[in-house]
Amino acid sequence: MSYLYQLIKLQNLDHTIAEDKNKLGKILHAKQDPSELVELRNAVDTLRQKIQKLKTRLKDEELELGSVSDKLNQNQQKMYSGKVKNPKTLQDLELESESLGRRQTVLEDQMLETMTVLETDELQYDEQHAALTAQEEAWRQTHADLENQQRDVALRLNEYLSERTKQTAKIEANLLKEYEHLLKSKKGLAVCPVSYEMCQGCRVTVNNAVIRAIDHGEIVNCPNCQRILYLPHP
Ligand SMILES: [Zn+2]
Numbered sequence: 001m002s003y004l005y006q007l008i009k010l011q012n013l014d015h016t017i018a019e020d021k022n023k024l025g026k027i028l029h030a031k032q033d034p035s036e037l038v039e040l041r042n043a044v045d046t047l048r049q050k051i052q053k054l055k056t057r058l059k060d061e062e063l064e065l066g067s068v069s070d071k072l073n074q075n076q077q078k079m080y081s082g083k084v085k086n087p088k089t090l091q092d093l094e095l096e097s098e099s100l101g102r103r104q105t106v107l108e109d110q111m112l113e114t115m116t117v118l119e120t121d122e123l124q125y126d127e128q129h130a131a132l133t134a135q136e137e138a139w140r141q142t143h144a145d146l147e148n149q150q151r152d153v154a155l156r157l158n159e160y161l162s163e164r165t166k167q168t169a170k171i172e173a174n175l176l177k178e179y180e181h182l183l184k185s186k187k188g189l190a191v192c193p194v195s196y197e198m199c200q201g202c203r204v205t206v207n208n209a210v211i212r213a214i215d216h217g218e219i220v221n222c223p224n225c226q227r228i229l230y231l232p233h234p
Helices: 003-030 035-081 087-168 173-185 208-215
Strands: 191-195 228-230
Touching: 003 087, 003 173, 003 191, 003 228, 035 087, 173 228, 191 208, 208 228
Parallel strands: 191 228
Antiparallel strands: none
């Protein structure tokens, strides 16, 4: 088989390789977690932290309310025990009890508010968490499909690449070098057909001498774009 034929075969192979590399790039890009999912994960995480803080706050309020109530009970026991006779001490106890009572009311209100917010947040969390679980599951499947596609394309690409190594061995070294240079500089088209006496790479007319030379099996470059020319068989 002529070098020209081997070059055309190599170029077809290179086009297939380029397509598969492109596919692989797209698959790798598609494998990244969707932004919608990342946002939902963050939202659920933020809500979880918020709920944790609310629970801690509620516990603190509960503890303080407990100690305020204890102190208030102690005061009241002292006041009504009849053991405290000093009017000043009694008055102090009364004032302190009033202050404790106010604190008790504030804490009870705060706790009620905390519990209301907590309840709303927990409902929202359950909803978001369920949505996230469903999305994660769907994404796991999509991701697994993409993994499979990636593996298939990568395996195929590997085969093409080893085929390419074999194919390049059939072509003379300098010609191969020229081909590879042209492939890069001529947008992936190093070898191109002459149709209607025109180079199909640059659309410039080539003369009969050029066509005859190709016909005789010579390696001929387009005088205009330098691509290697061939005559497509009818
Ligand atoms: Zn040309």
